[in-house]
Amino acid sequence: LQFFKKIINIKKGEAKMVLTFFFFSFFTVAMGMVAKTARDAYFLSRFEKSILPLMFLAVAVVIAPTLTYYTKLTNKFSPRKLFIITCSIFAGSFILIQPLISGFFIPIAYIWVEIVVGIMLIQFWTFASSSLEPQQAKRLFGIIGGGGSFSVMLIGMNLKPFVNAFGTDELLFVAAGFLIIAFVFGILSIQYFNKIPVKKGAAKKASKKKKRKKDPFIIGIGTIVALSAIVTVLVDYQFKMIASSTFPNEADLVAFFGSFYSIAGAASIIMQFFITGPLLSRFGILIGLLILPFFLIAGSAALLFIPVLMSASFAKFSDQTFKFTINNSSVELLWLPVPPNIRKYIKPQIGGTVKAIAEGLSGLLVFFLVKIIELQFLSIIALGSIVVWLFTSIRVKANYVKQLQIAISKRQIDFEDLNVDVQDAAMVKTIEKTLSSKDEIQQLFALEIIEGLPLSSWKNSLERLFKEGSVDVRKRILSMAWDEEFILSNEDIITTMKKDDDVAIEAIMVAGRRKLTEILPDLEPLLSADSLETRAAAAAAILLLEAGQTDKAESVLIEMLDNDDESTQATALNRLVYNNSILPQEKL
Structure with a gap:
């Protein structure tokens, strides 16, 4: 019971808000899953699937300017008004497009679905970030985001009976229905927006600082992100092409996708809630960085020698399960020692621009390569990319420990804009050492950088400092652990x-x-x-x-x-x- 309580760490007065965002996440992801499954099935069954790699390129080219334009709209409209406008357009477009799914409407729908899902997810996380204090965000984001994982599992397992009963020509209508329900919960969530923005001035100040030259550590992070994007495109393409050949019937293909994503969603829930945190805390960030590429090596090697659906499914399952759990958490931790002013500028470029370029170029490369080589030999490129990825991860991890020590000594660490609620062994040890310092300034800085994170790793030190520390240290502990009864x-x-x-x-x-x-x-x-x-x-x-x-x-x-x-x-x-x-x- 205590273990379960630790995972579902909801405090008094938060249940209604958490439930609202949980269902907001659930139905937003349900919409995205059904819409993406539908667009993949329509494209692979009703269109020329040999140009699928070009769709990866098209999405990469279109999504960046679209999101830039959306960002401009956020400055013109209130969150509520913009949310109403976008949801109305998106739901209406799904209803209008569904009867027209044929010919050139299929690639248009393919790109449009990516835009809709991308913007809806941005709106969800923006609303969640605007409603939670930093302490709450780190503690509750996992629970709230878990709504999406449960959605993938539950909706996925019900797609097969749905298409057996109603066929595949209703899927975008279903996606529109989920979007409308997500809209209701989104409107309800607006009441929880913070009345007073958190540390707004600090963010502005940081954004005015000069850009600095990228160092090898940041280049290493960018290389990991780019290589993982390349491998994802290759694995995704092989998976979809083999699946479409194995299930030529569209309804069977949709049913397979639903079952596959359901199993992957269940595995993601287990990884995120029960494995990622303890694994990183015990074995450190290097294991977190290496798990995904090691499983992808196994999947890509299997595809190379045995190019069947089981091999493709294993590779895709590894990417789907580990990428969005332990790998994402590990990459987020890599950003920790990077000075906040540099991170705010560089991180979106690497996570957005660099990733999109890698995906687009990979799609273009695949388009030409499949004309001269068999599908299975794409795994050679994937394996080569993974080997470079592995060596880069090892090198980056070595730099991470040094950068972490330097950042703490220079007081440059800031968790606020990082979507991570776990710690790795090196970070825990370094901060514990700082908390044990006799220097009050060092103690206060250590408290500042762990605010909003799960505090169990430093429980003994926090209890000791609350009894023996200075007035300012005790005040700080009260502020950050006011709702942590197991500490105070x-x-x-x-x-x-x-x-x-x-x-x-x-x-x-x-x-x-x-x-x-x-x-x-x-x-x-x-x-x-x-x-x-x-x-x-x-x-x-x-x-x-x-x-x-x-x-x-x-x-x-x-x-x-x-x-x-x-x-x-x-x-x-x-x-x-x-x-x-x-x-x-x-x-x-």
Whole structure:
């Protein structure tokens, strides 16, 4: 039970929000899976499948400017309005395109589906990022994103009975239906948007910094991303061509794709929730980087010597299962030592531009190669790319440890824009050493860089520092672990709030956020305290508890806000960050 609770780490008051985003993810991915399965089946069964490699190139060419234009639209329209517009266009287009699926409409639909799925996923993650604080995001993104993995599994296993009953000419209608349901949950999720943007100024400041020359470490990361994209295109092409030859009937092909993605989705759930984190923590980032290429070597070698569906499925399964779990987490960790200002500029280029160029060129290469060689011999190129990928990963890992040590010594680490909630062994050890330092500045920096990550790896150090550390260190731990009861128990919080020091005021706020109603008898007398800080914290905590003398607490804070003294106003404002009734966005 404790292990399950650790995985599904949802705190009090978060369940409704998490459920909303879980289903938003579920139906968004369901839409994408059905639409992509349909477009693949239509193209392979009804069009000239020999030009499939050119579709990889076309997608790479079209998707970049489309997403650039979408980004411009985000500056012109509110998130709600843009979401309504895009969902209306996308759902309507699926309904209109379905009866026209023949001839040149098929390649158009192929590219259009990629655009729709890409933008819908961007909107989902944008909404999620806008609704969660950094601490929540690292803890909940895995659970929320798990909705997509469950969707792939459940929808995939039901595609076969669906096409047996209704055929394949209804699939885009189904995708439109899933999109409409995703739209409903997307609209519901807007209510959870943060009223106050997190660290907006810092991001602007970072973006103004000068570009720096790429170093070998960053080039190594880019090489890994490019090579993995090349291998993905080769494996995907071989898989689809062999599958279409094995299942010439369109309904059978859709059923096979559904079953395959269902199994891959179930494996991804197991990898993400039960294997990725423990594996990286115990064995380190190198194992995380090498697992995918090693399995792809096995799959590509099997395809080279035994070019049958089983071999192609194994290679595709490896790519589908490991790429979006342990490999993605490992690559995200590689970005950790890169200075934030450089990372913000270079990371999107490598993950977007470099990856798209690699995919496009791979598609073009495949188009010409299959005219002169057999399909199975594409595995030779894949194997060559994987060998370079392996050696690059080993070299990058060696640089990673050095870069990590340098980054911590220069205080350049920032997790905020990284989509990762796991740690590798080298990172845990390095940060543990910094937390154990006698230097308060080093301790505070270590606390800063692990904020928002799962804190279990540093539990003992955090407990020790909360008891023995300086006031600033204890405040920082309270701020980052306020909802982590396995690190700071409720008894710890109550004991701390009864002490007469600066940390007690922060503990009062944490008690309110944790809904510890048993502290009301201790809080209510503090509404008349001489200290403005104590009075404001007690009032804000009582309002968070929604019990006791709430009217008096509200009047205390309103009186402070109406005071002519700016410091008094600031004290009240500081304690109303989590209160939307007294201090709505409009009043700000």
